[in-house]
Amino acid sequence: VSKMNKDAQMRAAINQKLIETGERERLKELLRAKLIECGWKDQLKAHCKEVIKEKGLEHVTVDDLVAEITPKGRALVPDSVKKELLQRIRTFLAQHASL
Amino acid sequence: MEEMSLSGLDNSKLEAIAQEIYADLVEDSCLGFCFEVHRAVKCGYFFLDDTDPESMKDFEIVDQPGLDIFGQVFNQWKSKECVCPNCSRSIAASRFAPHLEKCLGMGRNSSRIANRRIANSNNMNKSESDQEDNDDINDNDWSYGSEKKAKKRKSDKLWYLPFQNPNSPRRSKSLKHKNGELSNSDPFKYNNSTGISYETLGPEELRSLLTTQCGVISEHTKKMCTRSLRCPQHTDEQRRAVRIYFLGSSAVLPEVESSLDNDSFDMTDSQALISRLQWDGSSDLSPSDSGSSKTSENQGWGLGTNSSESRKTKKKKSHLSLVGTASSLGSNKKKKPKPPAPPTPSIYDDIN
Numbered sequence A: 001v002s003k004m005n006k007d008a009q010m011r012a013a014i015n016q017k018l019i020e021t022g023e024r025e026r027l028k029e030l031l032r033a034k035l036i037e038c039g040w041k042d043q044l045k046a047h048c049k050e051v052i053k054e055k056g057l058e059h060v061t062v063d064d065l066v067a068e069i070t071p072k073g074r075a076l077v078p079d080s081v082k083k084e085l086l087q088r089i090r091t092f093l094a095q096h097a098s099l
Numbered sequence B: 001m002e003e004m005s006l007s008g009l010d011n012s013k014l015e016a017i018a019q020e021i022y023a024d025l026v027e028d029s030c031l032g033f034c035f036e037v038h039r040a041v042k043c044g045y046f047f048l049d050d051t052d053p054e055s056m057k058d059f060e061i062v063d064q065p066g067l068d069i070f071g072q073v074f075n076q077w078k079s080k081e082c083v084c085p086n087c088s089r090s091i092a093a094s095r096f097a098p099h100l101e102k103c104l105g106m107g108r109n110s111s112r113i114a115n116r117r118i119a120n121s122n123n124m125n126k127s128e129s130d131q132e133d134n135d136d137i138n139d140n141d142w143s144y145g146s147e148k149k150a151k152k153r154k155s156d157k158l159w160y161l162p163f164q165n166p167n168s169p170r171r172s173k174s175l176k177h178k179n180g181e182l183s184n185s186d187p188f189k190y191n192n193s194t195g196i197s198y199e200t201l202g203p204e205e206l207r208s209l210l211t212t213q214c215g216v217i218s219e220h221t222k223k224m225c226t227r228s229l230r231c232p233q234h235t236d237e238q239r240r241a242v243r244i245y246f247l248g249s250s251a252v253l254p255e256v257e258s259s260l261d262n263d264s265f266d267m268t269d270s271q272a273l274i275s276r277l278q279w280d281g282s283s284d285l286s287p288s289d290s291g292s293s294k295t296s297e298n299q300g301w302g303l304g305t306n307s308s309e310s311r312k313t314k315k316k317k318s319h320l321s322l323v324g325t326a327s328s329l330g331s332n333k334k335k336k337p338k339p340p341a342p343p344t345p346s347i348y349d350d351i352n
Helices: A002-021 A023-037 A040-055 A062-076 A079-097 B002-007 B011-043 B053-058 B093-103 B110-123 B128-142 B146-158 B169-179 B203-212 B236-247 B254-262 B267-285 B290-301 B308-316 B318-333 B344-351
Strands: B081-083 B090-092 B195-197 B223-225
Touching: A002 A023, A002 A079, A002 B011, A023 A040, A023 A079, A023 B011, A040 A062, A040 B011, A062 B011, A079 B011, B081 B093, B090 B093, B203 B236
Parallel strands: none
Antiparallel strands: B081 B090, B195 B223
């Protein structure tokens, strides 16, 4: 139990660090740009249209969209984008672990 | 203490955390996207950018050789034609501006050309269509691509070649146009040593020129030959053709032409002789009298109607027989040295 607690504490500390340094915001911006660039957004939008037509324009909720889109969105991220992002996260972690 | 715990982590733990952070970020993006879409749907602008599939198909980008992205042939404009508001002919769009310049009389030469055209259409109504063709050819000379155009014209004209009258000067001219290796020369250079550009001449000038000079239009330079009436370079047939073309068929009499061939006296001499004798003749014949003017006209034109009156006159005045031949000689070449004022209109009517 104390180990689980320690893990959670550590994650919280890292997230805190990410936000404080502004790295999280930078990473988000980077990801956003990359996803638009590679057409991820357009693909998801097409998928959205299907979902919306299926459910009906008036009845669509944010929850419906999130449930339908998130798995697809995760899968559609290109490997190159994923690698680049992970690399930046690792570098961040290494810098802050060595402190 | 936190830093301590961080540094104590092993690599697999760090990797797991990195993956988690990444998943978090992606999820954030997805969530952001979902909010964006949801807002768009509820505000009603989500489907604005799409239309029905059919019209989407209509506006698809075309990627085929020879077509632009809209699926149109991109050199389509070549076949476009404009109708000239002045002469109501249809002219290729690329040729329209030079044509207008000429047709509306804005250029340096064009006013002269326009005037000539007006004069010609009044004078020779029957050859109006020819005139228009001629204009077309002139058009070419203005353009950078005259060579190319002329070739095209060549093929255009070939089909009616067999039907044309071989004696027609107009046709023989167009033939020359075809056969002559065309013609980078500019016909609007006015005078050079080899010839005169007939475009620039008025009817009167033309007449006087044709009475004294060969006048055959060169196929290379499009200028009139300025050598004597018997210049060896051109045949009598060519000379006759040119005169028919410019002055109308009534102006030329074949038998006179042949008499010219037989006569061996020099033209400049004969010219002087004619003018001198005609002054004599006209004073004798008193041109103010309509009957005698007719006589003088008969002689002058060498029409050989042999009206009793004219024969009488000839017999009576011995030197007038010479006048008859000489002036008839001159008649096809020269319209100017005829008895003054009164007969002139009737002669002009004849020409027309």
